[in-house]
Amino acid sequence: MTDTHYDRAPGDASALPDVEQGTSSGLLVYTIGLVLAVVLTAMSFWVANTSLLWVGGVSLGLTVLAIAQMGIHLVFFLHVTTGPDNTNNVMALAFGVLIVALVVVGSLLIMADLNDNMMPAAELMNLQMQH
Amino acid sequence: MNIAVAVDDEIRHGARPSASEAGPATKRVVVGYGFWVFLLSDIIMFAALFAAYAVLAHATAGGPSGMQLFSQRSVAIETGCLLASSYTCGLMSLAIGSRRYAVTYFTGLITFVLGACFLALEVREFADMIAIGAGPQRSAFLSAFFTLVGCHGLHVTAGLVWLAVMMAQVAIKGLSETVERRLLCFSLFWHALDIVWVWLFTVVYLMGVLS
Numbered sequence: 001m002t003d004t005h006y007d008r009a010p011g012d013a014s015a016l017p018d019v020e021q022g023t024s025s026g027l028l029v030y031t032i033g034l035v036l037a038v039v040l041t042a043m044s045f046w047v048a049n050t051s052l053l054w055v056g057g058v059s060l061g062l063t064v065l066a067i068a069q070m071g072i073h074l075v076f077f078l079h080v081t082t083g084p085d086n087t088n089n090v091m092a093l094a095f096g097v098l099i100v101a102l103v104v105v106g107s108l109l110i111m112a113d114l115n116d117n118m119m120p121a122a123e124l125m126n127l128q129m130q131h
Numbered sequence: 132m133n134i135a136v137a138v139d140d141e142i143r144h145g146a147r148p149s150a151s152e153a154g155p156a157t158k159r160v161v162v163g164y165g166f167w168v169f170l171l172s173d174i175i176m177f178a179a180l181f182a183a184y185a186v187l188a189h190a191t192a193g194g195p196s197g198m199q200l201f202s203q204r205s206v207a208i209e210t211g212c213l214l215a216s217s218y219t220c221g222l223m224s225l226a227i228g229s230r231r232y233a234v235t236y237f238t239g240l241i242t243f244v245l246g247a248c249f250l251a252l253e254v255r256e257f258a259d260m261i262a263i264g265a266g267p268q269r270s271a272f273l274s275a276f277f278t279l280v281g282c283h284g285l286h287v288t289a290g291l292v293w294l295a296v297m298m299a300q301v302a303i304k305g306l307s308e309t310v311e312r313r314l315l316c317f318s319l320f321w322h323a324l325d326i327v328w329v330w331l332f333t334v335v336y337l338m339g340v341l342s
Contacts, residue, residue: 005155009163011224011319026228030221041329045207050336059338067334070326077221077322089167096171100178107182129258 008085013079034074040069166316170323177327180282181334184275188339192270197339200265202256206332209252213287214246217325218254220332222316231305241299244319246291253284276335277281283331286324293317 013026044065047058074080080089156164170239188197219241226234257277267277297317300310 007160007164009160009315010167011163011315011322012159013228026225027222030225033219033221034214038156039216041210044333044337045203048201048340049301055341062333062337066329069329073217073322073326074328077217077325078319088164092164092171094166096174099175103175103178104182104185107179108185111186
C-alpha cells in the first residue's frame with residue numbers, strides 16, 4: 001500500500017493497481033466516446049449544410065459542437081477526469097487552453113480593430129481630393 | 132455484501148497516502164506528464180496557425196475561395212478515418228494493458244492503415260488544388276490554409292512513422308516498461324492530433340463553406 005502513488009499519468013485510465021479495471025469496461029468507454037464523437041461530427045456537417053437554421057448562428061453552433069467534441073475526446077479517449085489524481089494534468093490543460101484562447105481571440109480582436117481603423121482606399125482618395 | 136464492499140472501498144481510499152507523502156511519482160507518471168506538457172505547447176503552436184488562418188481567411192486576392200475549393204465529401208471521409216483510427220488506437224492501449232500481443236499488432240495495423248488513408252486523401256486534395264493553380268503562392272488565404280492543414284498532415288506523418296517504429300520495438304523488445312511508456316506517449320499524441328483535426332474541419336472546411 002505504501003508504494004501506491006496518488007498521481008496518474010495523462011491518458012491512463014486508472015493508476016490504481018488494486019482496482020481491476022477489466023478490458024470490457026475500457027472498451028465500453030472508448031466505444032461510448034466513438035459514438036458520441038460520430039454523432040457530434042454528423043451534427044456539425046448537418047448544421048453547416050442545412051438551410052433550416054438562421055445563418056448568423058451557424059458559426060456559433062459549429063464552435064459549440066467543436067468544443068463539445070473536444071470535451072468528448074478529452075474525457076473518453078484521454079481519460080481526463082476531475083479526480084484528485086488528475087489535478088496536475090487538468091491544471092496544465094487549463095493553462096494551455098488559457099494561452100490558446102489568448103492567442104486566438106487576441107489576434108482576431110486586434111486584426112479586426114486594425115481593419116476597422118484602416119481608412120478604405122476610396123475614402124482616402126476623396127480626402128486627398130478635398131484639399 | 133454491498134456494505135462490505137463500500138467499507139472496503141472506504142478503507143482503501145482512506146489508506147492511500149497523499150501526493151506529497153507518497154514520495155516521487157513513478158517514471159510512467161513523470162514521462163506521461165512531460166509529454167502532456169509538450170502536447171499542450173504543440174497545440175499552442177497550432178493556435179497561432181489557426182489565428183493566422185482566421186485573420187487571412189478572406190484575403191483571397193481575387194483567387195479561388197474556400198467555397199469553390201473544398202469538397203465536403205472528402206473532408207467527411209478524412210474525418211471518419213481519423214476518428215476511427217483514434218478509436219483503434221484506444222483499443223491498442225487496452226490490448227497493451229492486458230498484454231495481448233496479437234491484438235496489439237492488429238489494432239496497431241488498423242490505426243496505421245486508417246492514418247495512411249487520411250494522409251493519402253489529404254495529399255490528393257492538395258495535389259488537385261495545386262493542379263488548378265490554387266497553390267500556396269496564389270493568395271494569403273491559400274498560404275495560411277496550406278501551412279495550417281499541412282502542419283497537421285506533417286504531424287500525422289510523424290505519428291505514422293512513430294507507430295511503425297513502436298510496432299517494431301514491440302516485436303523486438305516485447306512490452307517492456309520502456310516500450311509501454313513510449314506507447315502511452317504515442318496514444319496521447321494520436322488522440323491530440325484528432326482534437327486538432329476537430330477544430331480544423333470545423334474552422335477551415337465547414338465555416339469556410341458557409342460564407
